Amino acid sequence: MVIVDGDILRDIAPRVTGAKAVRQAQIISALSEVLGSTLGVYNINTRLRDAHFFAQACEESDGFCTTEEYASGANYEGRVDLGNTQKDDGRTFKGRGLFQLTGRANYSSYGQALGLDLVSHPALAADPANSLKIACEYWKRNNLNTLADSDDLISITKRINGGLNGIDTRRVYLAKAKAALVRLEAAAISSSDTPALPVLRRGSKGEAVANLQERLREAGYPIAIDGDFGPATEVATSHFQADKDLTVDGIVGPETWAKLPVTPTQLEGSG
Numbered sequence: 001m002v003i004v005d006g007d008i009l010r011d012i013a014p015r016v017t018g019a020k021a022v023r024q025a026q027i028i029s030a031l032s033e034v035l036g037s038t039l040g041v042y043n044i045n046t047r048l049r050d051a052h053f054f055a056q057a058c059e060e061s062d063g064f065c066t067t068e069e070y071a072s073g074a075n076y077e078g079r080v081d082l083g084n085t086q087k088d089d090g091r092t093f094k095g096r097g098l099f100q101l102t103g104r105a106n107y108s109s110y111g112q113a114l115g116l117d118l119v120s121h122p123a124l125a126a127d128p129a130n131s132l133k134i135a136c137e138y139w140k141r142n143n144l145n146t147l148a149d150s151d152d153l154i155s156i157t158k159r160i161n162g163g164l165n166g167i168d169t170r171r172v173y174l175a176k177a178k179a180a181l182v183r184l185e186a187a188a189i190s191s192s193d194t195p196a197l198p199v200l201r202r203g204s205k206g207e208a209v210a211n212l213q214e215r216l217r218e219a220g221y222p223i224a225i226d227g228d229f230g231p232a233t234e235v236a237t238s239h240f241q242a243d244k245d246l247t248v249d250g251i252v253g254p255e256t257w258a259k260l261p262v263t264p265t266q267l268e269g270s271g
Contacts, residue, residue, distance in 0.1 A: 004039065004050060004184070006032025011180035012054055012173055014063040024065045030128035031064075038129075042136040043145060047181045052148040052156055055174035057098040057135060059166045067126040069095030069102075076102060083108065092122055097131035099138050099160055110134050179261060186262035200252040204229040212252055215260040216240060 006028045016024055039045060044053050058064060073094025076084055083105025084090050095102045101110060101118075107125065111118030114133050118125050125134060139145070142159045153174055157164055198208050210227040217223060221236040234250040241248045244259045 003036045004181075005035055008050075008054065008177070008180050008184065009035075009058075009064055011183075012058050012176045016063060016065060020065045024063065027061070027064050027067060027128050031132055034129045034132060038132050038136055042140050044136065044139065044148075046149070047178065047185070048151055049145050049148040051174055051177035051181055052144070052151075052153065053135075053139060054177040055153075055170050056156060056160050058173040058177075059170045060100055060160065061098050061131075067097055067128055067131045069100055071095075073102075079103060082106065096122065096125035098135040099131075101125050101131075101134050101138075110137055113137055183259065183261060197254075197257045200229055202229055202231070202234045202250065209233070212237075212260070215262065218261045 009028045009031060013024060013028070039050065039053070044050060061067060062070075071094070073091040075090065076082060076094065077088070077090030078084060079090065082089075082093070082103025084093065084103055086104070089104050093102065093104045093107050101107060104119065107118040107122055110116075110125075114130070114137060116124050116130060124130055138160075144156055144159065147156045147159075153171060154164070154167070157167055157170055197211075198204075200209055200212055205228050207227065209229045210225050212229070213223055213225040213227070213233060216233070216236045217225065219240055221240060223232050223236045237252055237256065238248050238250045240246075240260070241250075241256060244256075246255055246259065
């Protein structure tokens with residue numbers, strides 16, 4: 001098991017600009033402080049469980065850009081099935097949190113479970129740390145760890161969304177989450193069990209260069225694996241760095257190594 005933090009969420013989240021980017025950064029930063037410890041309490045602690053949880057949270061929170069539904073909530077007014085029996089309940093108990101907790105009844109139930117007075121103070125559900133706890137509690141109540149263990153994206157989506165809205169982007173986020181977690185696991189293995197990977201640049205030769213070239217190919221850059229850091233490898237490295245928002249210098253140091261995927265063979269060999 002590896003410790004997850006905000007870097008994983010940043011790897012999964014879509015790129016946004018302006019006010020959305022500011023809010024996204026705030027939410028991810030706040031989640032980072034409690035992410036690993038909160039997930040651990042709910043046994044969301046394997047690669048598949050983490051990946052499915054992050055993918056669903058990313059979609060439901062508009063790419064970690066909000067913990068509150070953009071709409072007013074007026075369409076929930078009078079929804080007895082949600083416990084909205086009083087005037088303005090729809091707006092008061094609109095969707096909030098990573099999984100969009102909705103309705104007076106749910107605010108009451110989840111608030112009691114977590115020791116939060118969400119009925120009197122519904123905005124508490126939008127606090128990132130609280131929204132994570134609420135999402136984890138929902139995950140537990142719906143036995144979603146079992147579905148995650150089966151890698152069942154469809155069933156998880158139905159239980160969270162009630163249908164298959166956004167299934168294509170959920171699938172994209174799931175793939176990104178799985179890849180990010182593999183990289184994190186590989187980095188943990190490398191830092192604890194193997195010597196530091198060398199800094200490579202044009203002119204470098206040897207097994208480390210071949211390792212780099214294998215990883216670049218795994219990332220989608222079709223270059224030869226010949227152990228020779230020539231012009232093609234430098235160009236592929238530069239493109240990879242640009243795609244990952246790294247310093248584009250064509251030199252492979254610790255930050256670039258950390259973002260590179262690990263091939264299935266390499267990961268098995270480290271296990």
